[in-house]
Amino acid sequence: MTNVAVGLSKDLPNGRVMRAIVGEQDLVVWRSKSGVLSAWDNRCPHRGMRLSHGFVRGEALACVYHGWHYDKTATCRYIPAHPELEPPETIKAQRFSSTEKGGLIWVSIEEQSTEPSIPDNLKAIRSISFACPMMALKQVIRDLDFTLVKDDNSGWVIQEKSDDQWMMKSIKANISLHLFFQNLSEQTCKIHALANSDCAPDTMKKMSQALEHIRRLAEKHYEVVVS
Amino acid sequence: MSFTLYDYALSGNCYKIRLFANILNVEYERIAVEFYPGAEHRSEKMLQISPAGTLPILKKDDMVLSETSAMLFWMAKNFNAADHWWPENDVAAQAQIIQWMGFASDLTATIGQGRLHALFQTPIDKDKIVKGGRAALRKIEAHLTEQSFDGFSFLTGDKPTIADIACFPYVALSPDVGANIGLDHDDYPAIRNWIYALKSLNGFIPMPGIYAMHELKDHEIDYGAQKPFKTGAAQ
Amino acid sequence: MNALDHAKQYWYPVAILDSIPTYPDVKNTRLLGMDITITRQKDGALSVAHNEENWLINEVYDHLWTSPSKTPKPIFDVPEAQERDRRFVPCGVVRVRCSPLRAVENFLDIAHFPFVHTDILGSEPHTEVAPYSVDIDDDKDEVIATKVKFFQPQAAKSASDGIITDYVYRVPSPMNAILYKTCPTRDDVQDVIAIFVQPIDEETCDVWPWMALYDDDSTMAEMIEFQQLIFLQDRSILENQVPTKLPLDPKMEIPTRADLTSIAYRRWLKRRGALYGALLNTTDNPKGTSNSVAAE
Known part of the structure; x- marks a missing residue:
């Protein structure tokens, strides 16, 4: 599994918090006010509250339940109920390795992780969730037969670069759409989509709409299979 | 008054x-x-x-x-x-606002009803409500995503209108309906950023289910001034 | 005795007396994983049945209580319920996807007020929890926390300015808790606020807040709304604690001195075998292990 793409960098500005799932691991992914990215077990060691409900104060993430502050090493530095006391260094959330490359946020929950492979200079389009298994979604994309841009009758070429990374290319329209798959559960998955960097807002909208189209097809296809 | x-x-x-x-x-x-x-x-x-x-x-x-x-x-x-809440001389913008105000009623009919059921066990067709709520969130997510390509943070432009106020509560409250039914905000990055933009407005107030904006009360903690916990402090 | 059998010995709230439907309508609900039906007979008498077997009922504190046991432990006493000049306020019921024990523990906690009940029950920078006392009253077999003090910007519906509020907490049975707090309008009496918890199953509960107040100014709607507002803020927390059940292994979560009531409550539950809705060992949930104990 090594590094898994969990979101687009642009969707997590400084000072914000999000939740991500990698395998069985529930994660809080957050960015400090100065931009430092972290990914931890999504659980405050105090009372088990999901840290993804928390808030960023400067370079610390605070739990929304009792306001315990954790610094970028995931060590608790401040307990508001005892403002004068320095918390023992043993109070820590569990950390995982996170990195950013090519406009994506990557998390690894394994000890060893390899550098994610992604072309530079891509333009982030969007992350989109699907209520169908990843296999069903991939099948629908393989069978796609539609044109994204007017006057482009050439259709799409699909390149399966790896299990998690595909590229859809329209030679004639000079567009490439890079799809990064994230499995969430047996019934749900996500795609994080990026395009070639010279893509204009109108084309970005068409790509976003194409992803909606793919979702309608995939979920409908899956419903038929299930019933 | x-x-x-x-x-x-x-x-x-x-x-x-x-x-x-x-x-x-x-x-x-x-x-x-x-x-x-x-x-x-x-x-x-x-x-x-x-x-x-x-x-x-x-x-x-x-x-x-x-x-x-x-x-x-x-x-x-x-x-x-201020004019941006209801742009006086921009008929196209007004039409968009009215359109999203209508959409706000769909949110009430789906997420609003689903939330009442989750809180108070009011009778509903849960499957239909959840599907409707998810469709509504997807619709607004897709729209806000497209808005972001043009550099806009709100439903109809770079400033909030009464349509943003009308749609905000039941989008923000959707997790109250239940977990793992496609109504958590984890699946919707554009919605998350829109909620943050609205919560950052001057005069924002919370309600149960929508947390207070603790982020904005930035205060520096002087870690150096803290005294260590005594062992057995709980005893 | 297993967790369920232990839980069956107690009384549980299942309805507000005033809102039980009239004959022939019935109210269906669940208790400890069992379906039950509440009926008001033609003559007005109430009954609770599970699989056509009638259970004992008790009409007290504005609620209908029932127990699956034929010989339940006596229901706890709230002496203030006899003080007829108080206003008694049943606040309805709210469904929460959490262990009934998590709901009670949260009710006993004050340190969350500035963050969860911001500008109502607490506010920054007044976050410090001063030392207080917790005891287990062996005669009554109750957990009791006393001398609890906390700064509150708006302590109750009838309060306008911030005050230091005094609290006493009682846990008379595993799924019920009562607090006594400074009455904002009178020095000589204390307001009583309770939560009565109906365990639907180990990971779902219906919570019935109830109050007995000295408040001549607020309307009933205002008093109920205030308590519902507070509890709905708690609900967002309760549905997001991991694990859903209450861990009793001290290695699983890290308490501090501010959590003395919680520590006593957990020990008291463990000692008496009140394990319905609890996790006894970390091995039940290996994912939930944490790395240290701060202040035990």
Whole structure:
């Protein structure tokens, strides 16, 4: 599994918090006010509250339940109920390795992780969730037969670069759409989509709409299979 | 007082009016109505004020409004809100706002109903409500994503309108309906950023299910001044 | 005795007396994983049945209580319920997807007020929890926390300015808790606020807040709304604690001195075998292990 793409960098500005799932691991992914990215077990060691409900104060993430502050090493530095006391260094959330490359946020929950492979200079389009298994979604994309841009009758070429990374290319329209798959559960998955960097807002909208189209097809296809 | 609001603290629709009034810095008279468990909004006394039998009710002299869209519009005009809330001379923008105000009713009918069920076990067709709620969130997510490509943070442009206020509560409250049914915000990055933009507005107030904006109370902690915990501090 | 059998010995709230449907309508609900039906007979008498077997009932504190046991432990006493000049306020019921024990523990906690009940029950920078006392009253077999003090910007519906509020907490049975707090309008009496918890199953509960107040100014709607507002803020927390059940292994979560009531409550539950809705060992949930104990 090594590094898994969990979101687009642009969707997590400084000072914000999000939740991500990698395998069985529930994660809080957050960015400090100065931009430092972290990914931890999504659980405050105090009372088990999901840290993804928390808030960023400067370079610390605070739990929304009792306001315990954790610094970028995931060590608790401040307990508001005892403002004068320095918390023992043993109070820590569990950390995982996170990195950013090519406009994506990557998390690894394994000890060893390899550098994610992604072309530079891509333009982030969007992350989109699907209520169908990843296999069903991939099948629908393989069978796609539609044109994204007017006057482009050439259709799409699909390149399966790896299990998690595909590229859809329209030679004639000079567009490439890079799809990064994230499995969430047996019934749900996500795609994080990026395009070639010279893509204009109108084309970005068409790509976003194409992803909606793919979702309608995939979920409908899956419903038929299930019933 | 500028107007009277018949209100219920847990209602997302009532919250629209409280929120907008606070943003506009308008004071009003608030009358709590026991929506639950007493169903006071359907009492004879309340039906005589507003036959619609719903909350909120905005009353100003002889004027009685029961639709939140109408209330937000009236507030924007009556209290001289900044032009971006209801752009006076931009008919296209007004049309978009009215369109999203209609969408806000879909949110009430899906997420609003689903939330009442989750809280108070009111009878609903849960499958239909959840599917409808998810479709609504996907629709607004897709729209906000496209807006972001043009550099816009809000539903119809770079500044909020009364449509953003109208759609905000039940989008923000969708996790109340239940977990793992496609109504958590984890699946919707554009919605998350839109919620953050609205919560950052001057005059924002929370309601149950929408956390206070603790981020903005930035305070520096002098870690060096802290004394160590004593061992066995809990004893 | 297993967790369920232990839980069956107690009384549980299942309805507000005033809102039980009239004959022939019935109210269906669940208790400890069992379906039950509440009926008001033609003559007005109430009954609770599970699989056509009638259970014992008790009409007290504005609620209908029932127990699956034929010989339940006596219901706890709230002496203030006899003080007829108080206003008694049943606040309805709210469904929460959490262990009934998590709901009670949260009710006993004050340190969350500035963050969860911001500008109502607490506000920054007044976050410090001063030392207080916790005891287990062996005669009554109750957990009792006393001398609890906390700064509150708006302590109750009838309060306008911030005050230092005094609290006493009682846990008279595993799924019920009562607090006594400074009455904002009178020095000589204390307001009583309770939560009565109906365990639907180990990971779902219906919570019935109830109050007995000295408040001549607020309308009933205002008093109910205030309590519902507070509890709905708690609900967002309760549905997001991991694990859903209450861990009793001290290695699983890290308490501090501010959590003394919680520590006593957990020990008291463990000692008496009140394990319905609890996790006894970390091995029940290996994912939930944490790395240290700060202050035990």
